[in-house]
Amino acid sequence: MHWGNELATMRGRYGQRVGIIDAEGSHTIAEIVDRAAGIADRLSALGFGxxxxxxxxxxxSMLAAAASYAVALTGATEVPINPVLSQxxxxxxxxxxxxxxxxLDRATTLTLTPCVAVEDVRKCAPRPLTAEGWPDVEPxxxxxxxxxxxxxxxxxxAIHTHLGRWTAGLLLRSVLPTRPGAQNxxxxxxxxxxxxxxxxxAYLAEGASVHLMHGVxxxxxxxxxxxxSITEMxxxxxxxxxxxxxxxxxDSAKPQLHTILTGTAPLSPMLYHKAVAQFGEIIRVTYGKSEMFNPITVLSPPETAEAYAGNASADEGLCVGWAATGVRIEIRDDGGRVLRDGEPGHIFLHSPHMFRGYIxxxxxxxxxxxxxxxTGDLGRIDQTGCLFLVARQSDMMKTGGYKVAPDEVERALAAALPETEIIALGFPSEYWGEIVTLVAECPPSDWQERLTPALASMTSYKRPRLFVAMDELPxxxxxxxxxxELRRRLSEVYDLIETPQPVFVRKGMQI
Structure with a gap:
């Protein structure tokens, strides 16, 4: 792998185009990769490779992109860290x-040990990037x-190789709704x-631009x-x-977007329909993991609209689309046997751009x-090859000898509280094993009464038995x-009284 050649080609072809807009202004693609060259020079001088x-x-920010490119240029391994992480x-x-x-970009509130060096990338002078002088890295x-x-x-x-990173970039670009260009x-x-x-x-590689904001x-x-000015989000x-x-x-003007890309967590039908009312049927769903970058599966905006137009029952899961090129998906039972279409089980993945292992x-x-x-996810594949997510394996609740998916409980009750975020989880119980518990974020005063009809229509063992309101979900x-974390907070605040109809008794603390 030769990242110098990759970036030099991008610079030569698109260098004068705006590449990134951040809090400090606009930066051309040439400015971004030239900054990367300066940072990479500094790393090489320090002996890193x-x-x-x-x-x-x-x-x-632009500097985040430049720093990532710089590490790739040297052939080293980047460890990207979210600056809001705890110490x-x-x-x-x-x-x-x-x-x-x-x-870093200037300073950080995080404490570093003396054996870890710190480099403020603003002090690294940029210089015109060329293809020469960079290592040819083993894939x-x-x-x-x-x-x-x-x-x-x-x-x-999750360990991703240089070849895996390059391949993932190609695959991501290949499944974007439209090929990005100067107009995107x-x-x-x-x-x-x-x-x-x-x-x-992916956007910079096609000569398109990115508007980076810190938070919403x-x-x-x-x-x-x-x-x-924004075509995708x-x-x-x-x-x-x-x-x-x-x-x-x-009452502000409606957004003028072509496509909304979404993923990282299940998109509930309730939220989808709310969003469509504001943005239109422009939402594209994907499935991705830290272990396998997008794309794993893809659901185009028209396919998303069709999937969410049906009246699927809550236990069928959420459709996340069809496997991208090169991705293999298998649904297996607890013993590892591959299941037939329609049977729910554990989701297993394989692709050329997946991770190689854990550190x-x-x-x-x-x-x-x-x-x-x-993946640790549970799902099924229908007769057309479309993947449906049912739940996270680790989130599955075991109550009274039954297994219950929290996502199924949430989907069954969401329509009764469209303005409220709800989450279902299993709370430990000596009698039940776990008690299906529903927690609502800032719900209206009559929220439990409004749930009554939906609860009555649910299978009895899937109904929540404990109900809690919180100001903010973790x-x-x-x-x-x-x-x-939510289960831990509930344990700190409540004592569970084990009865046929269990109840929480507050310990006198505020959540």
């Missing part, structure tokens, strides 16, 4: 990888370590250390969307919900050649709801 781990800690999570990432240098050399969200335990670092600009608000970086690189500031985003369900709610409460504090855990990745650094 293939086999070395280099952490990057940036808010969404414990930050230390965990550095400890797992043995990182010896951190690239299977690690390129990026992407840490999992850590919702079910300590985060693991995508708005990205989620952390650069995750999916935003992949879309940034609706006062800034809505006028931007109405201006017509990446909005996972949490972001889409926030923007949809803001649009419902304003943890306990060392490496590599995949065997040809081994499929167990989320991790990338906005995903954390059932483990």
């Amino acid at each position: 293939p086999g070395d781990f280099i952490a990057t800690v940036f808010q969404n 414990k999570e930050f230390d965990h990432a550095l400890s797992c990888t043995g990182t010896r240098i951190v690239l 299977e050399t690690p390129s990026r370590i992407v840490f999992t969200s850590g919702t079910t335990g300590p985060a693991k670092g 600009r995508i708005l990205l608000m989620t952390p650069f250390s995750h999916g935003s970086s992949l879309l940034t690189f 500031d609706t006062a800034a985003v809505l006028p931007l969307l109405a201006s017509g 990446f909005a996972p369900p949490t972001v889409l919900a926030k923007l949809t709610e803001a649009l419902q409460q304003t 943890t504090v306990d060392g490496l855990k590599m995949l065997a050649p040809g081994e499929f990745h167990d 989320r991790n650094a990338i906005g995903k709801l954390s059932r483990a």
Whole structure:
């Protein structure tokens, strides 16, 4: 792999086009890769190259892209870290990888040990990037370590090779709704250390532009969307919900978007229909994992509209589309046997751009050649080959001898509380094993009464027995709801009284 050649070609072809707009203004593609060359020169001078781990800690900005390109140019391994992580999570990432240098933009509130060097990339003078002078990296050399969200335990670092990164970029570009060009600009608000970086690189490689914002500031985003300068937007369900709610409460001009890309978490039918009322039928669904970058499956906007137009029952799962080129999906039972179409089971994946293994504090855990990745998700494939997500295996509730998917409970009840975020989880019980518990974020005063008809229509063992209202549901650094953290908070605040109809008794603390 020769990243110098890749970036030099991009510079020569599209260098004068605007590549990134961030809080500091507009930056051409040439300026971005020239900044990368300067940072890479500094890393090379310090002795870093293939086999070395280099952490990057940036808010969404041109410098985040330049730093990532710079690490690739040297052939080293990038460890992208979300700057909002806790000190414990930050230390965990550095400890797992043995990182010896951190690239930053000015300062950070995170504490670094003396054995870890710090490099402020603003001090690295840019210079015109050329193809010459960069190493030809072995394709299977690690390129990026992407840490999992850590919702079910300590985060693991998924190891992606230079070849895997390059292949993932090609596949992502191949499945975009339209081929980006000078007329395209995508708005990205989620952390650069995750999916935003992949879309940034895909758009820049085609000579298109990216508008990077740090977080979702609706006062800034809505006028931007109405201006017509943004053609696409990446909005996972949490972001889409926030923007949809803001649009419902304003008289501002409607967004002028071509496509909304969504993923990272299931898109509920309720949210989909709310979003369509504001944006139109322009939502595209994908399925991705830290272990296998998008695309895994793709559902185009017309296909998404068709999938969400039906009256599928809550236990059928959510349609996330068909496998992308090169992706193999198998549904297996508990014993590893591949199931027939329509049968629910464990989702296993394989593709040329998937990760090669994990790096943890306990060392490496590599995949065997040809081994499929167990996603930890449960799903099914219908007769057309379309994948449906049913639940996360770790989230499955075991109550009274039955298994219940929290997503199914949430979908069955969401229509009764369209304005309220709800989450179902299993709370430990000596009698039931786990009790199906429903937690609502800032619900209306009559929320439990409004649930009554929907509860009556549910299978008895799937009905929640405990109901809790909270001011705010716990989320991790990338906005995903954390059932483990929610369960911990409930345990701190409530005592469970075990009766045929169990109840929570508050310990006198505030949630």
